[in-house]
Structure formats: C-alpha cells, structure tokens
Amino acid sequence: MKRLALLTFISTVAFAADAPVLIQNATILTITNGTVKGSILLQDGKIAAIGDKVMAPAGAVVIDGAGKYVMPGIIDCHSHIMAEAINEGSVSVSSMVGIPDVLNPEDIAIYRALAGGVTSANILHGSANSIGGKTIVMKMRWGKDAEEMKFEGAMPGIKFALGENPKRAGQAAGRGGGGGAAPGTGGRYPATRMGVEDVIREAFNDAVAYKANWDLYNAKAAKGDVAIPPARDLKLEPLVEVLEGKRLVHAHCYRQDEILMLLHVADDYHFKIRTLQHVLEGYKVAKEIQERGTGASTFSDWWAYKIEANDAIPYNAAILVRKGVLTSLNSDDAELMRHLDKEAAKTVKYGGLTETEALSLITINPAKQLMIDKKVGSLEVGKDADVLLYDGHPLSNFSKVTKVWIDGHEYFDLDKDVEGRPAKESEKKALITKAAAEQRANGGGRGGMNNATGLATTPQGVPQQ
Amino acid sequence: MKSLFLFLMPAALIAQATGAAGARDDSFVLKGATVHTMAGAEIQNGTVIVRAGKIIGVGKNLAVPKDLKVIDGKGLQVYPGMIDAGTEVGLIEINAVRESEDVTEIGKFNPQLVALTAVNPSSEHIPVTRFNGITTVATMPEGTVIGGQVSLIHMDGWTTDEMGVKPRAGLQLRFPSIALPGGRGGGGGNPDADPTSPLAAARSFTNLKQAYDKEISELNAFFEDAHRYKLAKDAKAVGFKPDLKLDAMIPVIEGKEPILVTARREREIRDAIAWSDKQKVKIILIDAAEAYKVTKEIKDHNIPVILGPSLALPLGEDSDYDQAYKTPAALQKAGIQFSFATLTGGANLASRNLPYQVGQAVAFGLSHDDAIKAVTKNAADIWGVGDQIGTVEEGKWADLLVVDGDPLEAQSSIKMLFIKGKPVDLDNKQKDLYEKYLNRP
Numbered sequence: 001m002k003r004l005a006l007l008t009f010i011s012t013v014a015f016a017a018d019a020p021v022l023i024q025n026a027t028i029l030t031i032t033n034g035t036v037k038g039s040i041l042l043q044d045g046k047i048a049a050i051g052d053k054v055m056a057p058a059g060a061v062v063i064d065g066a067g068k069y070v071m072p073g074i075i076d077c078h079s080h081i082m083a084e085a086i087n088e089g090s091v092s093v094s095s096m097v098g099i100p101d102v103l104n105p106e107d108i109a110i111y112r113a114l115a116g117g118v119t120s121a122n123i124l125h126g127s128a129n130s131i132g133g134k135t136i137v138m139k140m141r142w143g144k145d146a147e148e149m150k151f152e153g154a155m156p157g158i159k160f161a162l163g164e165n166p167k168r169a170g171q172a173a174g175r176g177g178g179g180g181a182a183p184g185t186g187g188r189y190p191a192t193r194m195g196v197e198d199v200i201r202e203a204f205n206d207a208v209a210y211k212a213n214w215d216l217y218n219a220k221a222a223k224g225d226v227a228i229p230p231a232r233d234l235k236l237e238p239l240v241e242v243l244e245g246k247r248l249v250h251a252h253c254y255r256q257d258e259i260l261m262l263l264h265v266a267d268d269y270h271f272k273i274r275t276l277q278h279v280l281e282g283y284k285v286a287k288e289i290q291e292r293g294t295g296a297s298t299f300s301d302w303w304a305y306k307i308e309a310n311d312a313i314p315y316n317a318a319i320l321v322r323k324g325v326l327t328s329l330n331s332d333d334a335e336l337m338r339h340l341d342k343e344a345a346k347t348v349k350y351g352g353l354t355e356t357e358a359l360s361l362i363t364i365n366p367a368k369q370l371m372i373d374k375k376v377g378s379l380e381v382g383k384d385a386d387v388l389l390y391d392g393h394p395l396s397n398f399s400k401v402t403k404v405w406i407d408g409h410e411y412f413d414l415d416k417d418v419e420g421r422p423a424k425e426s427e428k429k430a431l432i433t434k435a436a437a438e439q440r441a442n443g444g445g446r447g448g449m450n451n452a453t454g455l456a457t458t459p460q461g462v463p464q465q
Numbered sequence: 466m467k468s469l470f471l472f473l474m475p476a477a478l479i480a481q482a483t484g485a486a487g488a489r490d491d492s493f494v495l496k497g498a499t500v501h502t503m504a505g506a507e508i509q510n511g512t513v514i515v516r517a518g519k520i521i522g523v524g525k526n527l528a529v530p531k532d533l534k535v536i537d538g539k540g541l542q543v544y545p546g547m548i549d550a551g552t553e554v555g556l557i558e559i560n561a562v563r564e565s566e567d568v569t570e571i572g573k574f575n576p577q578l579v580a581l582t583a584v585n586p587s588s589e590h591i592p593v594t595r596f597n598g599i600t601t602v603a604t605m606p607e608g609t610v611i612g613g614q615v616s617l618i619h620m621d622g623w624t625t626d627e628m629g630v631k632p633r634a635g636l637q638l639r640f641p642s643i644a645l646p647g648g649r650g651g652g653g654g655n656p657d658a659d660p661t662s663p664l665a666a667a668r669s670f671t672n673l674k675q676a677y678d679k680e681i682s683e684l685n686a687f688f689e690d691a692h693r694y695k696l697a698k699d700a701k702a703v704g705f706k707p708d709l710k711l712d713a714m715i716p717v718i719e720g721k722e723p724i725l726v727t728a729r730r731e732r733e734i735r736d737a738i739a740w741s742d743k744q745k746v747k748i749i750l751i752d753a754a755e756a757y758k759v760t761k762e763i764k765d766h767n768i769p770v771i772l773g774p775s776l777a778l779p780l781g782e783d784s785d786y787d788q789a790y791k792t793p794a795a796l797q798k799a800g801i802q803f804s805f806a807t808l809t810g811g812a813n814l815a816s817r818n819l820p821y822q823v824g825q826a827v828a829f830g831l832s833h834d835d836a837i838k839a840v841t842k843n844a845a846d847i848w849g850v851g852d853q854i855g856t857v858e859e860g861k862w863a864d865l866l867v868v869d870g871d872p873l874e875a876q877s878s879i880k881m882l883f884i885k886g887k888p889v890d891l892d893n894k895q896k897d898l899y900e901k902y903l904n905r906p
Contacts, residue, residue, distance in 0.1 A: 108783075111786065112778070115786045115787070164561075283898075283899075283902045283903075284902055286902075286905075301815070301817075301818070303895075304558065304559050304560070304589075304590070305559070305560040305561060306559060306560065306561035306562070307559060307561065307562060309559075311898060313895040313896075313898050313899055314895060315895065315896075315898075315899035315903075318899075319899065319903055322903065334778060335776065335777060338776075338786075339776055339825070342776075342821060342825070342875065345874075345875040345876055346875045348875065349875055349877070349878055350899075351899065395875075395876065396874060397820075397821050397824025397825060397827070397828065397873055397874055397875060398824060398827050398828045398833075398873075398874075399828060400828045417785075417786070421785060424783070428783060
C-alpha cells in the first residue's frame with residue numbers, strides 16, 4: 001500500500017521553480033510581529049512580503065484569503081515518524097547509532113503530519129538508553145528522498161533518557177524481576193535513577209579523556225611535531241561534540257529529581273542541555289531549568305499512563321512559560337502530531353496563555369530550541385516560506401489546515417486531496433484485481449494469501465516460493 | 466482543598482453548598498443564561514428551575530418559587546452535561562501499574578461482572594474528567610470475548626451507589642475477528658518478517674480463520690447454554706441450580722439489555738450484524754471505525770453506533786487521512802443514531818478530551834447541533850437512560866454544565882457544573898498542583 005500512496009502524490013516530486021503565491025485579504029498570524037490583516041507573498045522559496053497591500057508579481061498564483069488565517073508551519077520538537085527503528089536497546093549508551101541512518105521517506109505519517117500543518121520535525125532516537133542515538137531535524141517534503149528532506153544547516157542532536165524507560169532494560173536484575181528488559185539486554189545496568197546518573201557521568205568521563213587525547217594530538221600536529229592520532233571512538237565522538245557545543249542534547253525526562261540530576265551533571269561537565277523532552281514535572285523545577293537557559297518541550301495534557309506521569313498537569317507549559325523557560329509542545333506520536341494546533345489551544349484554558357503565546361509553543365519556540373529560528377518559526381520577510389492556510393482560527397477546534405507550503409512549494413492541498421480520492425480508489429481496485437488474477441494463475445486459492453508478504457501460500461500457510 | 470473550593474465558589478452557591486440558608490443544596494433557580502436544552506430551540510435569557518436534583522421547569526419568564534436560591538447565569542451558556550459513551554474512567558488509575566487496573570478479568574465469558582463494582586469513587590480521574598463538562602460516563606470492562614457489564618456512572622458521588630446511573634447498561638462483547646497483520650500503519654505485524662517463521666504461519670489467514678471459527682462457535686454455544694438455562698429456570702425444572710454467568714445473560718437473550726459490540730472493521734461489523742439477527746439480540750456497535758462502509762445495513766437494522774475518538778489515525782495506510790474526522794458526518798448523513806466514546810485505556814486517559822474529539826468532527830462536516838446532541842441526548846438514549854439525563858427538560862436529573870463559551874472549544878471554561886442538581890467541585894489534583902507550583906518562590 002505504501003507504493004500506492006506514493007503514486008498518488010508523485011506529481012509533487014518533480015517540480016520546476018514554483019510560481020510566486022500571493023495570499024490576499026487574510027488574517028496573518030506572524031507570531032513574532034502581531035497580526036496583520038492583508039497579504040503575504042511567497043516567492044523563490046522565501047517569504048517576500050507581508051503587508052496591507054502587496055502587488056502580485058507576474059505569474060503569481062493569487063489566493064483569496066478572506067475569512068482565512070495564515071500562520072507559520074508547525075514545528076514538532078519530538079517525533080519518531082520516518083524512523084525505521086528507534087531503540088538500540090542492547091546498551092545503555094548508544095551514541096554510536098543515529099536516526100539519520102534509518103529514515104524512510106515513504107512513511108505515510110509524513111503526509112498526514114503535513115495535513116495537520118507540521119512542516120519540520122525533530123526526529124529522535126527512542127528512550128531505552130541513558131544516552132541514546134543521534135537525532136536529526138527534517139522538513140516534511142513529502143515525495144522527496146530522505147536526503148532531500150533534511151533541514152539544511154540544522155544542528156545535529158542526541159537523545160538522552162532518564163527515569164523509567166532506561167531503567168526498564170535493567171528490570172530483570174531489579175525487584176519484580178523480568179518483564180521489562182528488551183530481548184537480548186539481559187537485565188543490563190542501570191536499573192535505578194541512581195544508575196542512570198552514573199551511566200551518564202561515566203560516559204562523559206570517557207568523553208573528556210578522549211577529547212583531551214585528541215586536543216593533545218591536534219596541538220602537536222598543528223606545531224608540526226610527530227604525533228600519532230588516537231583511535232577513533234564512534235561512541236565518544238558525539239559526546240565530544242556535545243562538550244564542544246556542536247551537538248544539541250534532547251533529554252527525555254519526567255520527574256523533578258531526575259531533571260535536576262541531569263542539570264547538575266551538565267553543570268559539572270560544562271555542557272548545556274538544549275531541551276528537556278516531556279519534562280512533565282518541569283513545572284516543579286522551572287526556576288532551575290530557566291537559570292540554565294535550558295528549553296522544555298512537553299505534552300499538552302498526557303498523564304497517568306505510568307507512575308512517573310502521575311503528577312503531570314496540563315498547566316505545565318503555562319507555568320514554564322510564566323517562569324521564563326523557552327517552552328514548546330511536541331507530539332512524540334504520529335496521531336497527536338496531526339493536531340498540535342488543538343493541543344496549543346488547551347494552554348489558553350489551562351494556565352491562561354495568550355493566543356500568541358499558545359501558538360508560539362508550536363512555532364517560534366521549537367524553532368529556537370532547534371536553533372532553526374533564523375529560517376522558520378514565524379512569518380517574517382526573508383524566512384523560508386513554510387506557511388499554513390487555515391479555514392478559521394488555528395486555535396479553534398472547528399478549523400482545519402487547507403494548504404501547506406514548504407520553501408514556497410505546495411505540499412498539501414485539502415481540495416486536491418479530496419479530488420484525487422476517486423482516482424486513488426480505482427487504482428487500488430485495479431491493483432487488487434491484478435494481484436488476485438496473478439494469484440489465481442499461480443494456483444493460490446481463496447485464503448491462500450500469506451497476508452504479511454503477499455506471497456502465494458498453500459492452505460496451510462506455507463509459502464510456495 | 467474543600468476550603469479553597471468554598472473560597473472560589475460564588476456566594477449564592479456557598480449558601481447552597483453549606484446549607485446556610487436552610488435550603489437543600491440540590492434545589493435552585495438558574496436565571497439569565499442561554500439554555501441549550503437539546504430538546505428544542507435554544508432559550509435566550511432562560512430560566513431553569515431545579516428541585517431535589519430534578520429539573521422542574523425550563524423556559525422564559527418562568528415564575529420563580531420563593532423558597533429557592535437564584536443563581537445568576539447572565540452571559541453564560543447552559544448545556545446538558547456531556548456523556549462519554551465508552552471509557553474506562555474509574556476502573557483504571559495508572560495504565561502501567563497493574564494493581565491500579567480493574568478492566569480485564571481472566572476468562573472468555575464473564576457476563577456476570579459489573580463495572581460499577583470496581584469503580585473507585587476516589588479516582589483522580591473523576592474530578593479531572595468533569596472539569597471539562599463530562600457529567601456521566603459509560604465505563605466498560607474489557608475481555609477477550611465477553612468482558613462484563615458496562616455501567617453508566619455519574620462523575621460525582623461519595624460512593625459507587627451514589628455514582629451509579631445504570632449499573633447494568635449493556636453487555637460488553639469484543640466480536641471475534643480475523644486480525645490480519647497489516648503493513649505499516651495497518652497495525653500489528655512486521656511486513657518484512659520471514660514468511661516461513663512459525664509466527665508468520667500462526668498468523669496466516671487459514672490459521673486465523675480457524676481460530677475465528679472456533680471463537681464464534683464458542684460464542685454461539687454460550688448463547689445456546691443461556692437459552693437452555695432460561696428454559697430450565699422458567700420451567701422451575703427439578704434440580705435447577707442457579708448459575709451466575711448464565712443468569713446474567715437472561716436480560717440479554719430476552720432483548721431487554723443491549724450488547725455493546727466492539728467491531729472496528731467492515732467485516733467485523735457485517736459479521737456482528739448478521740450474528741445479532743440470528744441471535745435476535747439488541748446490539749450497539751462501538752469503536753466501529755469502518756461503520757461508514759456499512760451505513761445502509763446499520764440504518765436498516767436501526768443499530769446505534771458509538772464512535773471511538775475522532776482524533777485518530779486512519780485504519781489503513783491508504784485510507785483518507787481525514788477518515789476518522791469525517792466518519793461522524795457520514796453517519797449523521799445516513800440517519801444513524803450515534804455518539805462518541807474516548808475509549809481511553811490508551812496512552813493518555815483522555816475522557817476529558819471528549820468535547821475536542823467532537824469538535825474535530827465539526828471541523829470536518831458534522832453540524833454543531835448534531836455534535837452536541839451526540840454527546841448528550843444520543844448518548845443517553847443509546848444507553849437507555851434518555852428518561853433520566855441527556856437534555857435540559859422537566860423531569861430529568863439536573864446535570865448541567867454552565868460555560869463561558871462553546872463547550873466544544875478548548876479555550877472555553879466551565880464556570881459551574883451540576884450533577885443531580887448539586888454544585889460540583891471543579892477543583893482537582895492538577896489544579897492544586899498548578900496553584901502550588903505557580904507560587905513556588
């Protein structure tokens with residue numbers, strides 16, 4: 001089915017330079033410069049003009065935005081879509097692996113996220129490890145290959161994880177024995193929050209020593225002295241990048257004690273935690289987070305799905321904002337990812353954020369957290385034309401995204417999606433008819449289809465080929 | 466928090482809550498609000514008169530009984546309390562903690578189990594759920610086949626007795642299905658798995674079909690047992706021995722109690738309908754994601770449908786991205802009686818998000834009025850309590866939500882909530898933590 005879905009949208013893959021797009025008479029929510037009633041021009045992949053009146057350049061597509069709203073593309077600071085695998089669970093420090101190596105550009109979740117207004121997402125490793133794998137920021141350029149979807153110039157990152165998830169792999173050795181350990185992990189260390197801290201400290205001890213070896217070598221080499229380079233360590237290299245400020249740390253966490261622990265570890269090793277992810281008890285230590293300039297990326301209202309989420313409150317984002325923490329809302333989920341706008345609306349009720357503050361949680365704030373705010377996150381002249389058109393206010397539950405542009409190219413259009421459905425349906429029918437005919441020709445009867453692979457099978461379910 | 470609650474309550478309500486004026490705390494007049502009765506046109510500047518928990522008058526310019534306290538509803542909107550037509554609120558506190566879960570019992574056939582028995586009136590989920598205007602939920606046990614009896618419960622009460630609206634509202638049945646492992650997005654199963662592996666063989670259509678046939682015949686045998694049992698009981702047969710399981714089946718086979726059938730895909734829905742015809746039982750479909758493919762049969766059989774969350778991924782990788790958003794409008798168009806369930810049990814125990822799930826359906830074509838009806842009147846009617854709750858009408862319990870805007874919008878706030886006429890505490894653990902930590906030095 002994957003290929004079928006792709007075929008439908010293949011027309012978006014190859015395109016020449018996009019015609020300029022001028023949206024007129026719209027309510028334009030710039031996020032950073034108030035609301036403008038007027039026009040916005042997308043040209044050469046950038047936002048070229050915003051104002052009461054903007055002249056349409058030659059060949060421009062003009063859209064009447066009367067009654068409609070324009071806002072910047074949504075940025076999800078925590079997602080796992082496109083990732084073919086997310087947890088290298090066999091070790092508790094897996095910094096040698098990375099999500100950039102397992103990206104699937106045909107994941108239908110990309111298109112669905114687009115339809116919900118997401119234009120960029122931080123794709124993370126899972127949370128089974130105290131120090132997990134490398135992360136990457138992607139643009140939802142549906143139809144392109146994985147390489148072309150990478151957000152140009154975005155800082156690379158790395159996932160850390162605290163609390164229950166990294167502990168779980170150690171549960172076989174802990175009280176209650178078994179149940180949680182991933183296959184092949186054999187109850188590996190750590191099994192407690194104390195152990196998680198130790199694992200991270202040990203890793204940075206190693207990284208500091210490794211960096212010192214390289215610094216020594218580089219200094220000698222620079223002077224022209226004879227020097228032998230140290231052996232490369234693929235596990236420690238990303239941690240050295242963290243120490244040098246070249247790789248952002250995104251740390252999965254829940255409880256206030258573990259949050260404070262990680263902040264102390266980072267203090268001691270002189271690096272920064274860029275974002276605390278989930279950070280459901282962040283509101284309890286907002287002061288400590290704010291003092292370090294660390295960001296927080298949380299859920300709107302998830303709670304009670306495990307013990308460490310028991311004190312989660314939907315007011316978390318609002319408290320963090322009020323205490324001066326750079327805060328975003330994320331999805332961590334292919335479904336939630338499709339309505340981050342509706343999640344943002346909840347912060348108006350829970351904690352009284354203004355509409356702009358609420359929308360900032362899914363636009364400019366995550367852009368700043370990912371250090372891509374020079375290019376995206378608000379509607380400003382010169383920024384990438386990652387733009388959404390809504391049929392009503394984005395914070396209303398009765399509104400929906402009708403068009404999405406990335407780099408000025410249209411990647412989603414609700415009307416075109418709907419118009420394309422009959423063709424998709426008949427294409428599907430044709431494919432099924434063809435497959436059934438082939439199967440009959442191969443002697444496979446009714447019920448003889450091995451569902452997982454499509455291979456013809458005998459009635460006993462044994463493949464024939 | 467009781468003291469804080471009182472502190473935050475309007476003065477008129479305090480008098481009610483404390484009984485300072487000597488009046489009952491479930492008797493009052495609400496004046497000046499716009500009343501959306503869901504049983505007729507909205508009433509501007511309306512009056513709702515409540516005595517002993519029941520609505521005794523709704524209208525415009527009604528004479529106000531002198532002995533009743535008057536609550537000013539000016540500028541506010543009054544709706545019937547919302548009903549989550551399928552959830553696990555009260556039966557589960559924390560998903561990952563087995564000890565806090567009383568949803569799933571061991572065994573395939575457990576019609577004798579009643580959800581209300583295991584509802585924890587002190588669950589933190591109850592005040593959190595009602596905070597957004599949900600006054601009643603259908604809380605469901607869940608099993609591999611028959612999980613037990615669904616209970617309609619109020620989101621207020623000192624005890625389970627006080628919470629119960631209808632303890633045996635329906636029999637939960639997960640209809641046997643041939644759950645083929647789909648591809649990515651299709652759920653369950655890795656398309657790249659080795660087709661020769663024992664797992665793949667076990668999941669072959671042939672094997673799954675055998676398991677399905679076996680489960681169907683067990684289900685039918687169980688119903689046959691119930692019929693024989695009823696005959697023996699009615700005949701007062703010699704040596705008749707009461708059986709709790711089969712006894713619980715009698716109202717079901719008599720067609721007095723509906724079966725809540727979980728059937729997601731088209732094939733399961735069609736199977737369930739055909740099966741209910743054969744068994745001559747009354748069914749309600751729940752979580753019927755593909756009901757939109759079977760509208761004619763559902764309508765012809767007059768079967769009510771309880772939809773799962775609208776904010777849900779499509780079932781198939783090639784399904785329309787907005788399928789779950791637009792299914793409610795499709796059912797409405799087909800004239801099917803339907804309501805909504807949050808089903809919770811998932812990651813975020815989100816019964817409180819019921820109004821926003823419904824709002825998404827409005828964005829994709831369901832009329833606002835039909836959306837509200839779905840979570841009030843329809844839900845009450847489907848669950849057989851339409852004579853007690855679901856509309857603002859004389860003779861019904863005064864389950865009222867008083868809101869400063871549209872109850873389906875996340876930005877609106879519930880200002881007052883009444884369950885059986887009693888003002889309900891809108892405080893909860895989360896709000897307490899908010900106030901505590903917002904003020905941390």
